[in-house]
Amino acid sequence: MDSSDSALRARNLHFSFGDSPALVGVGLDLAWGRVTAIAGPNGAGKSTLIEILAGVRQAALGTVDRNDDVALVVQRVTTPDTLPLTVHDVVTMGTWGEGFGRTPKSRAPKIGAAERKARVSEALARVQLTELASSPFNALSGGQRQRALLAQGIARRARIFLLDEPAAGLDPENRQRTRTMLAAEAARGAAVACVSHDEESIEAADDVVRLVGGRRVS
Numbered sequence: 095m096d097s098s099d100s101a102l103r104a105r106n107l108h109f110s111f112g113d114s115p116a117l118v119g120v121g122l123d124l125a126w127g128r129v130t131a132i133a134g135p136n137g138a139g140k141s142t143l144i145e146i147l148a149g150v151r152q153a154a155l156g157t158v159d160r161n162d163d164v165a166l167v168v169q170r171v172t173t174p175d176t177l178p179l180t181v182h183d184v185v186t187m188g189t190w191g192e193g194f195g196r197t198p199k200s201r202a203p204k205i206g207a208a209e210r211k212a213r214v215s216e217a218l219a220r221v222q223l224t225e226l227a228s229s230p231f232n233a234l235s236g237g238q239r240q241r242a243l244l245a246q247g248i249a250r251r252a253r254i255f256l257l258d259e260p261a262a263g264l265d266p267e268n269r270q271r272t273r274t275m276l277a278a279e280a281a282r283g284a285a286v287a288c289v290s291h292d293e294e295s296i297e298a299a300d301d302v303v304r305l306v307g308g309r310r311v312s
Contacts, residue, residue, distance in 0.1 A: 100161065101126050101254050101285030102147060107156035109142055109308075116142045117153070118308045124254065129280045130287040131299035138305040140289040141258050147287070148256050160254060165247020167240050167257040181234065182227040184242050185214050188249035217245035221275060237264045237272065244275065255279055257288035261295050273298050 102124040109117040116139045124130055124147075132140050145151035147158060148166040165188075189210045205213070218224045221241040226234065231242060240260050247255055260276070261269040273295055280286045280300070287303075290296055304311050 100124060100159075102161065102164075102287075103157075103159045104143075104147060105157050107143070107146060107153045107158070109139075109146065109151070109153050115308050117146070117305075120156075120305070120308070120310050122303050122310070124285040124287050125301070126253075126285050127280055127283050128285065128300040129276055129298070130285075130301040130303060131296045132287060132289045132303045132305065133291070133296050134305035137307075139308040140305055143305065144256050144258050144287065144289050162253040163250060164254045164256060165244070165250060165252035167243040167247070167255065167260065179231045180227065181223055181229050181231055181238075181242050182214065182218070184231050185217050185223075185227075185245045185249050186210065188217070188246035188252075189213055213249045213251070214245075217248035220248055220278070221245045222271070236262070237268045240272070241275070244279075248279070253284050255284055255286045255288075257286070259289050259291070261290060261292040269295065 100123040104123075105121045107117050107120040108115070120139070120143060122130075132143060134140055142151065144166075146153050148164050149158070149160070150166065189205060215224075218227055221244050223238065223241055223245060226238065231239065234242065240257070244255065244257070255276070257276070260272050264272065269292060276286050276288065277298070288295070290299075296302060
């Protein structure tokens, strides 16, 4: 498959922590309009893979080709109490700068205040956080924080979403809500990949990439 046919293409990824291999020859394609679950036991290399795909960690060997902007949603994120960011502030940050994975052809012109306001409002509504827009980000639950970061990517107009354990620590209702939101982004044409241990989320995914001991398995 040519990289232009995929949202993201990774080939022959290798990474080690000291003498301990974390990824060995891993490759994958993320397709537009589909949700991909990255599954496997603890220590399989899932989080390392998602960080390399996002560009926040560099592979020792191999290539990653991204065909649009990437939004990375991590499992745990905090901000200092001395930096009193609201949910609205965090989502608005998505409209700043270029973000991960921007290619010259995908760079959008700077936006005005009216469009920025509209993007943030739309993004908050899509993740069902409008009523918490003025709440401190650090006061949110873990699941709500992930939804705020998802909204940040939506406001940025990212088309590739990479999430590390979006269902971790959530009750069944919120796990289902998260699955529904991610499926909705895929239905809009985005490529979505998420690390998951949640069997229902894995079964609901369009594609599954399984890792064992840092290697991709059938």
